Amino acid sequence: MMNTTMDTLIVTPTMDPHGTPPAVVVWCVLLVILAVISVIGNVLVLGTLWHAWTNVGTKPGNFLAFMLAVADLLNTLINLPLVIVGVINSQWALHDNTPLRMAHFFFLILLSGTSNMMLCVISINRYAVVAKPNTSEKVGRTRARNLTLYAWCHALGTAVVSIAIWGVMDSTGVGSLHHYVPPFPSQVLSYALAVGAPMAVMTVTYVRLFKRVKMRLRAVGAKKCNVACTESHMASQSVVQDAPSVFGAVKAHNMILARPNKHPTRHADLRTAVTLLILLGIFVLCWTPIVVLSLLVTFQDVADAQNYLTAAAVIVFVIPACNPLVYSMRNAQFRAAAMDFLVTARERLPSQCCRRAKQGTSDTAQGEANQEAVG
Template sequence: MVNETYFTVWHIVYATVMIPTVFGNGLILYSVAKFPRLRSNIHILIANLAFSDLIVGAVLIPTDMLSDIFGWKSKKYVCLACLGFFVLSLGSSCFSLLLVSVERYIVICFPFRARTLLTKPKMVFMISFGWVLVAVNSTLPFYGVNTFTNSSAECVRNVVWPEAYQLYCDWILICGLIVTFTFYMIVVRIALKKARMRNSIGGKTEYNVHTKAQTDLHHVITMVIVLGTFVICWLPYVILSFIVTFWDTPTFQFVKRCTLIPGLFNSAINWLIYGYRNNELRKAFRTILKCKFCNKDSNRPTSNAAAIYTSGNSVF
């Protein structure tokens, strides 16, 4: 009875996370694909991060739910696949945030050379390199780096992964978060300094929201919010995973499982942050949803969408 209640609660949590995750991140990807104005480097990186979140809602959660329902986790490669998708989505999200910090640093520090330093081919290469690196790390257990046996009672990382691989995954994530956070703090400091210098030259006592410096600062603050949300949601799980590696008890396992909930919800709320902070994405969301649910004329939304993007500058 306890097990049935436990799995029922988890499936409710999964369903609650899965629906907004698939809807919101799918909306971001559709917006970037539909509107050419959303093909800038920052929007491409947002779409890349949204794809990482989409994996959680469209692949990881359904696979885990079906494995619980049908008992597939007792099979070796299904168990390894569930854990592998988890590493893939979490690692790719962390790497995507790092790429955003690098992009913001170049745009703010080298505004006149940013387009040559960050060309589309270079962006594609960096994104592809990140996905290949994370994919290799997440599939190592398939190549023998596992301790899975037919007698394994649970499909959890401390049972089917060697201790060295567990520590490797934890330290890669922790170091990645530290580097990314440090990079963001440097970028915020530079953006603030440039905004103040521009206002000082203009003889103004308040920030001018129409200046490029202020827009750049707005960009950075948005991504700092995204990064902060990511750290708040995932750091407890990473810390508990690190503790369980050395002190594995049923209590720690249960607490670690509970800390996974805010981590999963992180994938369901990022698109809300973008929609609130990014003016162009917000317009795209409204246009798409209006086209789907409110406008009876299927030809009119295209012209309306085009009209929206023919005026005004981007305010991220």
Template sequence: MNSPDQWSPLEVQFCFPVANNSCPKKVRSVLSICVMQTVMIGAIVMTMLGNMVVIVSISHFKQLHSPTNFLILSMATTDFLLSCVVMPFSMVRSIESCWYFGDLFCKVHSCCDIMLCTTSIFHLCFISVDRYYAVCDPLHYVTKITIPVIEVFLFISWSIPIFFAFGLVFSELNLIGAEDFVADNNCAGLCVVLIFNKLWGVLAPFISFFLPGTVMVGIYIHIFTVARKHAKQIGMGPTTKQVGSESKTKSSSKKESKATKTLSIVMGVFVFCWMPFFVLTIIDPFINFTTPEDLYNAFSWLGYFNSTLNPIIYGMFYPWFRKALRMIFTGIIFHPDSSTLSLFPAHA
């Protein structure tokens, strides 16, 4: 998984040329290095900037201080941290096939990688719960999804992944049974922390991805069923209703349906981006860790790219995001009382 591939003996280079036990370094063409650097640096910069806009928008504009948006704010913070703490060092390792940052930071980096990935999907899981009450039980939404409830969601979304990631990595439970492989590939410049034995190769993806992902899919299927039923009921409602009340109901239903659709796309993109990596994590220990390193890195970056796409999805489907973006780049947010400006159309 994270082991060196087979290099041509005629082109062998080493991560640490002066070290006796240095790992061989991947030899790539100048073109392939330039392409990889362009794609990865582009992803890192877009992830940083996009999620920073989300963080600034929701934090600054009081109109966006809602329970759902606080969850989105926390998720954007997770994606932003991924772009700062994880992706740059993963880029160096992916291109150079070497780890230059020491054994301790290898573990810390791997912990952050696992933690932030798991935190993201936990956020999405709780966002689906929020959407469930907004669409399926709108009359009790404001009493069930309150700020204290959101605080509990956020505490769970951060504390469990932190305990899971740091506990697993520093206890090295994931390496039990894979000692021979680690010993055979042990060399200076290799970070093997994210190797999973057969037990944790199944348990880790189940805890981090498949279990909460299944819950989310089930919730959204139910939400769409209820939303369709509500739409039919509104469309077939009696014409004797008051026009103002009916218009307000339809407007509210349309807004909730659009928000639910958008957040469902966010979830769908997450599943698409991370599914290959987690499936590979399960398979790898059962094929004696023979997965090509470049394939493993490609699936890892497909997962990282999810954090790049989320703000783009917000920009495509949320008018408030586009308006906030314009205010940020034109400097309007620096004007007095800009935090009270409206980001929604007057008729909404």
């Protein structure tokens, strides 16, 4: 009798997982808004860089920004709809279907982990630029490609191993206390490698970057020197020029983003470091709730766990929506480049429509002429 009662408690949680219709509507609206912002922002970043790929797209910082936007866009398009479906069905992460749960968890680790690792490798690249500002662009491109490959391999390995552990535990009958969260070992491994490791590396590199830039600014301010040939100015210029969120002057309507030929302001490199620290703060604030809550729910019942997990998921998807706004749109040169890209795309769209309309008219006229000739 006691064993039956314990099994019932384990299989059927005490809280009601079904959300009220108003709550479902609110969560769905918030998720759709985040999806729209993320898609528009990341598509704009990708379009702006792709349109000028031959000029600046291969530069290390811009290449990493491009790959970050790719990871964020895929994360939004694949994972966020699954969360919306789960909210509509009042089933967190489709917990009644184990294969779907495992597939959702796999893509969540893969794409979210890739996005996190891209932020991590961007921080490493920024620190490398500050530490060795005179490194050749060829070396920088190789470093950026290797870091990008490592980010994807790291996230893929984490996802595969986490799902393998989950499958072994599920086959042996050792599952989680609640069906709507993965087993504890899978959570620990995925959070440690896909969230904890990038967070630790970003914290160390961003803090060291901030200290280096601050010391450099003090040295430049003490010397009161703006000569472009000094080592401090060259290092500061390298931080600004090579940063993914900082682009050079924009030639109107041809999307050529060149390196700036004017002396950067004293606080330009400090602004870059502050931007990176803002990203780190967003990362920590958005991932902490779901990590703590999912681990807590693994061991004990939590009242209204469904709503809390949904809110935590909404917070996580704030990251891909904020990355384009903070990392690219915050820069005036990139905003100008994005506006130029939009103007160019707007000018091309009517011309293509006109060509298609003319082609359709000519095809119709040709068809009528052929019919008359046959008649």
